[in-house]
Amino acid sequence: MFSAKTARSVVRDIAYLRDAFGPCCKQLEIKNKKISEKGVKRPAQIKTNKIETNFFEHITTADISGFISAKVRRNCLSPKTANRYREILTRLFNWAAGQYGVVLPGGQNPAAKVERYKEQAPQISFLTKEQIEEQLNALENVPNLQIMVAVLLYAGLRREELCWLTVEDVDFRAGGNGMIRIRAKTVCGEKWEPKTKKNRIVPISNNLIKYLEYYKPQMIQSQWYFFTPQGKRWDPDNFSRYLRNVNRQAQLDWTCLQFRHTFGSQLAMKGESLYKISKLMGNSPEICSRHYAALTPEAMVDTVNF
Numbered sequence: 001m002f003s004a005k006t007a008r009s010v011v012r013d014i015a016y017l018r019d020a021f022g023p024c025c026k027q028l029e030i031k032n033k034k035i036s037e038k039g040v041k042r043p044a045q046i047k048t049n050k051i052e053t054n055f056f057e058h059i060t061t062a063d064i065s066g067f068i069s070a071k072v073r074r075n076c077l078s079p080k081t082a083n084r085y086r087e088i089l090t091r092l093f094n095w096a097a098g099q100y101g102v103v104l105p106g107g108q109n110p111a112a113k114v115e116r117y118k119e120q121a122p123q124i125s126f127l128t129k130e131q132i133e134e135q136l137n138a139l140e141n142v143p144n145l146q147i148m149v150a151v152l153l154y155a156g157l158r159r160e161e162l163c164w165l166t167v168e169d170v171d172f173r174a175g176g177n178g179m180i181r182i183r184a185k186t187v188c189g190e191k192w193e194p195k196t197k198k199n200r201i202v203p204i205s206n207n208l209i210k211y212l213e214y215y216k217p218q219m220i221q222s223q224w225y226f227f228t229p230q231g232k233r234w235d236p237d238n239f240s241r242y243l244r245n246v247n248r249q250a251q252l253d254w255t256c257l258q259f260r261h262t263f264g265s266q267l268a269m270k271g272e273s274l275y276k277i278s279k280l281m282g283n284s285p286e287i288c289s290r291h292y293a294a295l296t297p298e299a300m301v302d303t304v305n306f
Helices: 007-021 061-075 079-100 129-138 143-155 159-163 206-212 236-249 256-270 274-281 285-295
Strands: 179-182 185-187 190-192 200-203
Touching (some): 061 079
């Protein structure tokens, strides 16, 4: 069920399943019970409910709904986290039915029938054009980091997509200023694919080419487009930590996610369609609508006129 997911996502999903069923198999066990799956020391444990059953097929919608609602009450979970439990359990039942022929109660997925919690509209934080300039100017003394941040701001890449770019993925021979190709790959026996399992291409803008045209990764013995001082691929968490430390000296606290939202938000305010933005960012149109639709009122001024 988890073969195509990143290791970080697998750990997260296992944590949800462990909460639901307890350590019912070896894969759900924690070796050091004082340490959480994120490496943080656990506080005193509060007895929580589990879904108690002898047979997988006997789990009902009421069992799952009761488990999630109890988690919400005891742990003050947000609606988004509560829905995440529902999503993971829904996928688990679909996988069991599809791969192993498990007969679901009444022929329906019991988790899918659990009512979703109403989530609040997302609050998107992004940089203005003035703040973009401030951020990039603050990194002038760290040119490689400045260029990486410029790619996040002007191409809307996810942090992991940036770290997995190879020299072949940045093609200056394509139309205009060139293209950045976000695609599945195998490097040194290590497999990677985009979050949505779909390849995409992002054109290099006039703003971004100003930074990339002076960067020459081919001169270094590394196949990665951006690499650590040791010539290795950047670990996403280490990259964020490095950026945070450098930004702290400039009294800035913007993150990679805010840089990605800046790309989508600035395009929306420019009047680009949410469909185009979704294609460039590798999101669904629904997600882009939820994030950026409120930023495009000016683009609809003529729409309301008969």
